[in-house]
Amino acid sequence: MESDNQFRFVKSTHLPELTVLHAAMDGFSYDRHAHEEHAFGVTLTGRQDFFSSGVHHRSTPGHVIQLNPEEVHDGHSGGDEPLSYVMVYIHPRHLEPLIAEAAGIARVDDFRVRETLMRDPVLRGHITELARLVSGGTGSRIEQEQALYGIASRAARHAGQFEPDAVATRPDVLLRRARDYIHSHVASDLSLEEISEAAHLSKYHFLRLFRRQFGMTPYRYVLNCRINAARAELDTGASLSDLAYRYGFADLSHFNRRFKRVYGMTPKRYQESITR
Template sequence: MASRNWIDLAQDADTGIETIRAHFRGHAYDPHWHDSYLIGVTEQGVQQFSCRQQRHISTPGQVFMLEPGEIHDGTAPSAEGFTYSMLYLDPQWLERELHALFEQAPAACQPGFASTLLGDAPLAQATLQAFQALHGNELRIVRQTALDGLLAQMTAHLHWRQTSQLDPRLPLVAQRARDYLHAHVHDDIGLDDLARVSGVDRFRLSRAFKAAFGMAPHAYLIQLRLAKARHLLARGETPAQVASALGFADQSHLGRWFRRAYQLTPADYRKRCTNHPD
């Protein structure tokens, strides 16, 4: 029998945008987050996922949009599974392009997605056209035209918020702990370290952190390291080098977590992004 799941991944050299077309049956991936903006289209089947404390059901032709840091999972509730095409948009690239193309984009603000799941046929078509142009490595002018078309369709679903380190919707305790994790991502961090900088005991810290970010501090730290691992692997560093740099016990430890989050091994991801052999 053919493999239940498959992933076809590529990276655009000019923009750094990753394009992924994948098929999953049953459980697709554990809760995780990315440091990119995600926009994709469900092509076939039913895609079920949780995000923003809601359960979403995406059917063929629907567009899903996720902001950096938004925790989501994935599963196929029906036997035939689901297929989707998706783009990972670098935040700096997206903000730069939006400010360059659209004069109404406010200064000192960052874009966000008003909705997670949309039934917007023109946006779905623009997403698939951008995916096909980048994934197929079309002429640069074709790729740029397709991306401009995608940005134009996305603007109807964007909202802008003031760029700030602090989010008034989240408890300060959890945000202090998160900032500490980002600043010490390479270190062997303990809950007592996070409790100390947050000013509460570690039990209250753990409850506040999970309520704010949807996962425990240790799981968040692993996701943070995995996001950084993707960047290092895409630059050509070996899985062994990445595991050592990011505080994983060894290459196998990195590999186990990487596969659970992305359904790819670190070596396979590196090869698809760089064309370097394993």
């Protein structure tokens, strides 16, 4: 029945030409069609039966589906349980530069992944995380970029194009520049491009080297800096809602959750405890 089928498309407010689809369907069948974007999906419940690349596929929960641009496919729910899945669509002109960085080459044209259906828990995690951030409207630009770079690097691996051990010269000096840039712009909506440019590194190598050097991703580091900056202002009696807005949290609830994960209490309790 039509009422059993739900389709929700959400466009990212931070990343150009990236759209997320959440679908739940029972008794609906797609006609054969093709998209101009790369599509990365995860089957959540039920069974996803579809035709692609001349082959009929069956995707059960946890499988990753990858469809190349202009690849003809169809799809419907298989089995007795209703189907639900999430799909991320990203245009080649936005994805292929990220693939090139992951592959350590100047450019990639007409990029293709050979596998349509795969078991890759790491890639699955990046897809579902990016879908969650975009759909919930809670992810900052750097957080969404990080998840998309994860998808690009795994796609490069599956295509056999990956530079696993490239290391920049003098990484400590370059990464200190990135760290200093973050501290100087902690209240800004930072992007990976801005920070990596400050370090004179490609975005892909910056991501890998930064985590190796500091023990956390750039997003986590930026978030930690924002929490610490907000804490310093809590000491002076600053308004919680003003701080949440100033340091890029989605809302006061988001600020509360993140602060508590670091300091064991909400910002309000912390402020009350130090002003007694």
